[in-house]
Amino acid sequence: MMTSSDVRGVAPAMAVPLTCFVTVLFALASWGSFTSARFPYLGPILVVGLLIVGTGISARLLRVHGSVVVLLQVLLGTIATGLLVVQHPFPVTGGGRARVVAEMTEAYAAFDPFDLPMSASGVAPYLVPAGAAAVLLADILAVTLRRPPMMGLVVLGVFTVPFSIIGAGGWGGVSWVVFAFTATSFLVMLRLDRAQQLGRWGRRLDEDLPVVPATGPALIGVSAVAIALLAPAWLPSANVALPGLGAGDGDGPLRVINPTVGLYDDLRRQSDQVMVTVTPVYGDTEAPPSYLRVGALTKFTGTEWTSGNRDVPSDQTGVATFEPPMSDETLLGEPTTYQIRASDKFESTWLPVFTHPLEITAKGPWRYDEDTLDFMSTEGRDETVAGQSWRMTAAPVEPTxxxxxxxxxxxxxxxxxxxxxxxxxxxxxxxxxxxxxxxxxxxxxxxxxxxxxxxxxxxxxxxxxxxxxxxxxxxxxxxxxxxxxxxxxxxxxxxxxxxxxxxxRVAFGFLNGDQDEDGAWTFRGRDLHAWxxxxxxxxxxxxxxxxxxxxxxxxxxxxxxxxxxxxxxxxxxVPSTDASAAxxxxxxxxxxxxxxxATQSDTEESSSGAIWTGLGIAALIGAIALAAPAVIRRRRRTARLAGDAEACWAELGDTAIDLGLPWSGTRSPREEATGLAPHLRDREPMTALQRIVTAVERNRYAERRDIATVGDDVRLVSATLREHADRRARRRASLWPASVFRRPTSPAAAGPAARSERELISS
CATH class of the missing domain: 3.10.620.30 (C8orf32 fold)
Structure with a gap:
């Protein structure tokens, strides 16, 4: 059972902040469901998060005020994030702001929730600051404000991101592994915080009684995590999903294939696999169909074309009849009805149609934009055209x-x-x-x-x-x-x-098809085109x-x-006429x-060097934070040994605490000396300890205060205690002195106060 003394050490002070950080980190791993890799954004978040959490732990152990702790965390976290993301320590200054604008502009171009997975390194300028902010907010709630259950709101916000981008289908891409680790870490954090709160009250009176499981906190923790993970599936999504396509109902945003990212790779691949098969059923079955449109991009952001914000009413279905786009129907060619089938390789969330459809029948969660006549899935990537069939009647536009x-x-x-x-x-x-x-x-x-x-x-x-x-x-x-x-x-x-x-606008789809022996037209990967x-x-x-x-x-x-x-x-x-070439x-x-x-290479090397510089600065700050307790302890020792008996007595107490020897700071000098005597053994340090005790008692209880110093005696006793301590205790006392993190105890209250009263009476 944890006692009052247990909750004041270094390890307990690190327990809740670290488990809080680990919980957020597990939750942030869910963002890997829409990115190509996790390390490009989790790596920098790990570095920045450790700096934020480490700064908080160190500052709290040094008894820094909570508002100052938060200020230090924000300052160091901002500097580290700026170095890792834009290679500039102060992103709010002129030069730093320009880099932020440039990086965010490029990241916006790469931020494409319609062609998943997105480039992790491309969208890192968005993910890294957001992840660092989540770590900071969680630390403030769970540690600074001592409200760990409220940290579940941060988990909720983190898990809302994949739900908003991917949609509710498949639980927003959140795996059960991520759920289990997040829930477990969250419960561990709640348990550690509860143990520390109880430990501050001292030893339990019923320690010898059987321990009854604390089901209340466990139930609260499980409920909080479950709500954080499941609530996004029930919450209605906004009508507009960044950067383009909006959802028609509360089932999450619609996804599309954005050729600004995927088309280039597909074109270079020159795939010979059949993606779509079009079979004329009746009408003009002889004319070869061409320009099978998958979708249209209607918004130019300055860096790329996107699908824009679409108005997709919730009462639409995959069955629709359209009027010709012009009043003069003579501009339309002869209508033809086609049976269309997509192969299992074509995972599009847009339904391929010809430019001017008149009637479409498609089973499944398909809706259409009346302005563009694009058909889109309402289930995100969980419902694509792969392996599906649909029927369409279309007429070519033949304007004179x-x-x-x-x-x-x-x-x-x-x-x-x-x-x-x-x-x-x-x-x-x-x-x-x-x-x-x-x-x-x-x-x-x-x-x-x-x-x-x-x-x-x-x-x-x-x-x-x-x-x-x-x-x-x-x-x-x-x-x-x-x-x-x-x-x-x-x-x-x-x-x-x-x-x-x-x-x-920019349309994309398939250019021309090849007719097979059965009269069907096949569109292959190499036929991808934009016009x-x-x-x-x-x-x-x-x-x-x-x-x-x-x-x-x-x-x-x-x-x-x-x-x-x-x-x-x-x-x-013209291309090569070699028959063997595709x-x-x-x-x-x-x-x-x-x-x-060459410029790009130099830029990459410069960016890489700046990142390592940032990591080096972060490591230097961490090393300074780790070395600070030892430096503080040495300066404190020097000042005390030059002071009076009371200061020397405090120094002897801190030496005992650093070495892990019995010292409460609340007992009388003779009782404290009795606890140290077995660790001295030799006669000379025992005599020095007696002189120290006598000087302290005279200083506290004599009618006139004794200002004599016993610094040399304290040095002798301290050296003897260190000599007889084990190597591990000596190393811990030198590198991480526990006395620095312990609240100093005042001398016995009866000493100076009683002396002052006696002096007043005698005078």
Missing amino acids: QERLLAAGEPGVGAPPGMTDLPLLPDEIAEIALERTAGQDRPFTQAVALQNWFRHSGEFTYSLERDVGTDGAALVDFLTDNKVGYCQQYATAMAVLARQLGIPA PELWFEDIGWVRFEPTPAAADTSEPGYTAGALGNVRNEPQAP PAPNRPQREAPETPE
Whole structure:
């Protein structure tokens, strides 16, 4: 049973803070359910958390006020987090703030809950500060404020993150292993805190009686953890999920396949596996279907295109009938009904459909956006199209060139927000105006942009260069390197069209299919593609094809000759005609510049060096914290040995406490000396101890205070006690003196007070 003396040592002071930290760390491991790895964010959180917890333990042992403890934890935690995340110790200053903005901008581009798992290192600038804040808040609640059960709120907040990103399906990706370790650690923390609270009252009167299990705290702990883990599954999710797609009901956010992350890897993989099979049932069964759209990206953040915020009513189902997007139905081709089946390899949470569906029947939790006609799963990644079949009737849009040329002002009748753009470099607007100079109609401006990418702009298609989509990368793509794949061409044309006021979006899906012996059309992984769609009055979304012809693309027939040009394909390198080679796009005609690569390498080395510098600073702070007690003890010893008998007596008591010898600080000098005598053995130190006791008694109880010092006697007795102690006790007394962390005891109250009264009477 823990006694009152047990709760004042170093180990008890570390028990609750460390178990609290471990509990939060276990809970933070749940974030690995939506990241590619745990170490890139858990590693820095571990370092920062140990610094925060270690600072709190050290400061509390030194009897620092609680508000100062929190201030120190915030200061050191902020410095460590800044060094690890942005390689700057003060992220609130000018230079530090600029780095924070840059890192957060890049992390926002990588933060994509629609294509899981996300890059752990990419989103670490979000996860590391959030995890460090969780550790700090938990320590404040459980230790500083002494409210450990309230720390369950922190666990609740931590577990809400995967539920918000992944959805309630599969318990938000939280494994039962994480649940078990979190619950166990939380209960251990509650038990340790309860033992310490009871221990402060002293020895129990019923220690000899059988111990009755304390079921109350255990029940509270289990209930708190269960609520923290299960409540997010019952709580309704917000209608908007960062950074794009919103949920339609309380079942969690919808997920999509975001090509800004996944499409590039899928394109480079050039998979020959069949992803979708389309079988014409009736209608125009001879015309080959093409451009099977998976989804549309409608929002440009400045660093990437996302699905935007979608309005998905909760009363929708996977059965829907749509009116044609234009009043003149002659613009539609002959409707065709298809039976579509997705392979088990195609795990999309968006349902592939053709651009202008008229009727769709899909079993399962599918809903649609009336503005974009995208079908999306309401169950997140737990419900995908893999292995499913659905039926669709669609008609191709066949607008005449005359009708497109006669389209009115851009944006008439378009869904809202389709021309929105963030702040971009001025060069992009200048390029849009320059490449469409002399064209005063939206359609001719769009054709001019398409022709520039495909014909006159000297662009090259290649999968060997991933150039990004932020403002600077876009300017570089349009002016210098001009090498990219379909995603760059689609996003670039969409941005330029919006600069001109033409509603635009980026669609992604499959380019063309191959017909098998049974007449079905198969779309393979290598057919993945992205293209821009522009809105025209009373026509709707119209496809354009800016990707160069070397990528096996062709411009739509309604764009040929719109500017008086003869339709022809550019003189671009063609892929190898080797029959044994899989279809692949052409490679770039020139190598990438070496300077950016060298700069990137230097930046990586600089970042790595800054991280190690930060870790070194954190380790130095920890070493200083560990060495502080020994330094304090030495300075205290020097000052006391030069003082009076009372100061020397306090020094002798601290020496006994450091060596683990019996010393309460509340008994009389003779009783304390009796406890130390067996550890002296020799006559000379015994005599010195008697002189010390006599001096202390005279100082406390004599009519006139004795100011004589007994420093030499204390040195002799202390040296003898250390000599006769075991090696482990001596090492502990030198490195981690327990007396530093013990509240000092005052001399017997009867001493100075009684002497003062006698002096007053005698006077």
